[in-house]
Amino acid sequence: MKKMISRRNFLATAGVVAAAGVLTACGGSSSSTAASTGADAAASGDTIKVGVLGPMTGDVSVYGQAVVNGATLYLKQVNEKGGINGKQLEIIAMDEQGDATQAVTCFTKMCDQGITALVGDVTTTPTLAVAAESADYNMPMVTASATAEAVTYDAETDTVNENVFRATFTDPFQGIKMADYAYQRLGYTKAAVIFQKGADYNEGLAENFVNEFESLGGTIVDQETYSEGDVDYKTQLTTILGKAPEVVFCPNYYQEVGQILAQAESIGLAVPFLGGDGWDGLEGYATADQLKDAYFCANYAKGSNPDFEDAYKAEYGEEYPNGFAPLGYDAAMTVVYGIQAAEDAGLTAGDDDYKQAVIDAIAGGTIDGITGTFTFDEHHNPVKQTAILCFDGATPVLKEMF
Numbered sequence: 001m002k003k004m005i006s007r008r009n010f011l012a013t014a015g016v017v018a019a020a021g022v023l024t025a026c027g028g029s030s031s032s033t034a035a036s037t038g039a040d041a042a043a044s045g046d047t048i049k050v051g052v053l054g055p056m057t058g059d060v061s062v063y064g065q066a067v068v069n070g071a072t073l074y075l076k077q078v079n080e081k082g083g084i085n086g087k088q089l090e091i092i093a094m095d096e097q098g099d100a101t102q103a104v105t106c107f108t109k110m111c112d113q114g115i116t117a118l119v120g121d122v123t124t125t126p127t128l129a130v131a132a133e134s135a136d137y138n139m140p141m142v143t144a145s146a147t148a149e150a151v152t153y154d155a156e157t158d159t160v161n162e163n164v165f166r167a168t169f170t171d172p173f174q175g176i177k178m179a180d181y182a183y184q185r186l187g188y189t190k191a192a193v194i195f196q197k198g199a200d201y202n203e204g205l206a207e208n209f210v211n212e213f214e215s216l217g218g219t220i221v222d223q224e225t226y227s228e229g230d231v232d233y234k235t236q237l238t239t240i241l242g243k244a245p246e247v248v249f250c251p252n253y254y255q256e257v258g259q260i261l262a263q264a265e266s267i268g269l270a271v272p273f274l275g276g277d278g279w280d281g282l283e284g285y286a287t288a289d290q291l292k293d294a295y296f297c298a299n300y301a302k303g304s305n306p307d308f309e310d311a312y313k314a315e316y317g318e319e320y321p322n323g324f325a326p327l328g329y330d331a332a333m334t335v336v337y338g339i340q341a342a343e344d345a346g347l348t349a350g351d352d353d354y355k356q357a358v359i360d361a362i363a364g365g366t367i368d369g370i371t372g373t374f375t376f377d378e379h380h381n382p383v384k385q386t387a388i389l390c391f392d393g394a395t396p397v398l399k400e401m402f
Helices: 007-014 035-043 061-080 100-112 124-135 171-185 200-215 236-242 255-269 307-317 324-344 352-363
Strands: 047-054 088-095 117-119 142-143 165-168 190-196 219-226 248-249 273-275 295-300 367-369 372-376 387-392 395-401
Touching: 047 100, 047 324, 061 088, 061 307, 061 324, 088 100, 088 367, 124 200, 142 324, 165 352, 171 200, 171 273, 171 295, 171 367, 171 387, 190 200, 190 236, 200 219, 200 248, 219 236, 236 255, 255 273, 273 367, 273 387, 307 324, 324 352, 324 367
Parallel strands: 047 088, 047 117, 117 142, 142 165, 190 219, 190 248, 248 273, 273 295
Antiparallel strands: 295 387, 367 372, 387 395
16 A cells, blocks of 8 residues: 655655755745645635746746646636636746755745645656655645656655646656667667766666666667766767667757767767657757657647647747647646536635545546546556657657557
């Protein structure tokens, strides 16, 4: 039986230090005694307060802004259709600037203001910190995009963080999926891997790709790593070239992938490359020749939901920037699904029974999202198909659902 994780144990197992303090984006200091105050605030008026948390400025704002925009779009659409049982959703959005400590401060301030549930956080490290803090409040929390397994589940202790869910798939899932696709669909039997060391996302995908590919009967001819901030990958790529792989798995983010593909071309490494959802946004960073026969997995394929894409453009004056926006939309949809159940039960917004009702509804629910229809498994990960994208020139297009 899975256990509810305490804040102290979650911090210890995840290796996250979530210290409270005075910070620029949110201001003030965090407090783990805010839960009762939050319930009083949530119960006042005819609105239901929903937190939306992400890095809207800083180095990873390209992801955070997309999630926040996607989530906000859905919540506004709910309001335009009359809200939830006549109550409007009040959006409390905060910018944590990609910082874990700041994220915790933002979250506790949201609790002080009376949120009933949270859409967020976005990247893994701040999400781990907020998930740990949220356990004390039993706050329903749905991350759109944090992929590390430990966000919802600690495999070593077989412990589920019961109030936390995600709309995206996990790092292990992506690595396994791409190994299956490489071996079973594409027929490759010899693969190399190049990834950034010391990064949970990159290492998680790489490790699971290697293990799955070998379990299927394939051979990993080489594994190469590089460090954060590196811009020259020719030494690693030359080593890979000498091992003669049929394919290279490159589970890194699109800016680095573009550089890696260009340098691979320059040394004559012309085999196909494969990647994970970090490739989303690769347009403009690589040429059609560099992307020939390349594939990556993603949660959403452009063009698969014109209603969402048209609404996003109408709201923000531009096309959705990457797959994080659809995930933000679906994370907000998941939160609203749970809130609807709590409201239907006639519970008081923000109190313990209300929050538990939201959590229980999500755990047992079916979400008809724009990244697919999904339920949640026992580790609170979505059960859904993966979009496999290939390239039409340098533009990613849906190959198949796998």
